[in-house]
Amino acid sequence: MTSTSRVRTVLVLAVLVLVVVGTVPVAVAAQSESRSGGTVVVEAGETVDELEAFAGTVIIEGTVTGDVSAVAGSVQIDGAVGGDVEAAAGSVQIDGSVDGDVEAAAGSLEITDEATIGGDLSVGAGSVLIDGTLEGDAKIGAETIQLGDDASIAGDLRYGGSLEGNTDAVAGEITEDSSIGIDLTGTAVPIASWLFSAYVLALNLLLGAALLALFPRFSDGIADRVATDPLRAGLTGFALLVGIPVLLVAAAITVIGIPFAVVGAFGFALLIWIGIIYGRYAVAAWLLSLVGVDNRWLALVVGLVAGAVLAQLPVLGGLLNLLVFLLGLGALGFGLYAHRRQVREQESHGESGPGGPTAD
Template identity: 45%
Template sequence: MMERSAAVLAVSVVLVAALAAVPATVAAQETRTGGTVVVERGETVDGDLTVTAGSLVVRGTVNGDVTALSGNVDVPGTVNGDLVAFAGNVRVSGDVAGSVNAASGTTILERGARVGAVESASGTVALNGTVRRDAVVGAGSISLGPNASIGGDLRYNGELTRAEGAQVQGSIIQSDELRVGPAPVVPNWVGAVYGFFVNLLLGVVLLAVFPTFSESVAGRARATPLLSGGVGLALLILVPLVLVIFAITIVGIPIAVLGALLFAVLLWAAAVYGAYVVGAWLLSLADERNRWLALLLGLLVVAVVTSIPIFGGLVQFFVLLLGLGALSLTLWARYRGRREEPTRPSQRGHGGDEGPTT
């Protein structure tokens, strides 16, 4: 009863934490469509503005991000956020407080425009204004006018011409590999936090529903880490090969698909169990035994170490192998135990009251 109550409490904590990670407020967003969308001079749009139209003209003020899928985009006004434009022609002669990310036939930044970054896919790009941060430009023809001022680096892909008087405070880097497109809507750390809570939730379910089995997995991994890691490596190599062999035949395709799904779930559970083993081991160094704290600590440590280049990837890989091997060995031991159970009572029954033979 106490164990079940602890499980319910742990699940509640996870749900509350997950809800707390969701932003309390969502910025207002306005969507406009039509032949021509105009934000008139003196007009203010509070929040983000998304436009799908033949053209967009911003003469007023947008207190948020502007996303435009239009034939032409003209911003002589003010955008107090980012400007993301996919259009035939993009003209920025006003103020953009954030970044400008434009894929267009022509991108022109006139003098006085304030932008964070500039990106363009193709066509002609002419910079003759003020760019307070980096400029990233990809076009057939790129020109820096005499009044161009770039506060950061200039990264470009195309033919660059630079007029006398054009200023670039940072480095000028020619690159054939430029990311042209909108900045990620969700920052990388959001995905990491989401993955942590999802793994934590799975771990809570595993520990609450299969407490004895989970302890067996952890105990096996700690007792035989090399054997568990070796078995995990063998399975990671052999299982995909077996699935490919099944997939070669038409009859075996459904088996291969089902097997791939089951193996993916097994890998996910193995990664969580591996982190749980790490947490349990760290707690044992302080003579502590608490499975919930071990799960939380293990996932936190693995998440932090994983962020370290190269080394973090190796640690994460070993943790996966450790969990996969220990989980598979424990499942196999349980399977063998269940197969032997039905035979033992029958043997005793056959002997009757005479007792075991010697």
């Protein structure tokens, strides 16, 4: 491997480490900060002034003396929160204590029998289960609202949806209001979706920029493949998408093959990620070339932004992104195969092969 190739390899690894940092667990320092990552954790015994988190999972096992604001796939509160909690998530579960109010837009909300909420509760969700103590009023909009045997609501309950269970747990008045669910979920959930898309877009731009900077000719070759032979690229992408998982499952059947299957699964996930980026870049480069624009950086930005916007469209957006991904995955497969064949030819002639996908 030449010195240039070694430098490229180090740069690739460094960029991948920076990108992956956004997907690994992040422990929160004992201060008021905004944190993002695959998992944001306030560890048991740890104290944080305030917490603003955007992550796949937010877990609070320690203490937050102030407010908590979270946008996540799931939010788990096992510790203590001294202020208010605002959450937009797929699921929210409270096992600990919250001294202030709780406002949530979620697929599901569960307040267990060990939980205590000192303020009011405002929720818009698919399902709500309350089995803990609520010292204020409750305003809940959900398809199903279940009050457990250990539930205790000191104030009033206004709800929209189907109320079931221990209604004697409500000390105040119970009022049905069908408009509550619309009011609470109409804004928070779309905002959460767009924030998550912005986070993914930033990671895609970082990795895409690294690929174009380190392997410009290889990247141009993928764009050319998509533009000149989209049918073959798409069919190849489909074959890879179906065939590689089958091979991994077959390898995992044997004890010897399990480690290879595990490593292969991580490699396949990375291949999919790169295929998505290259697909969007290649299609955007082709469309820009139709109007006489030839700029790989502009194509990267336009392609990734357009893909993120399409992801917000139901059905049609998903289908278009799938097609673009298959084009990128297939062209990437062709490019890697061509590179491997070139390396073998050079080795057969006694030449040293390049250290990356292309000798740019």
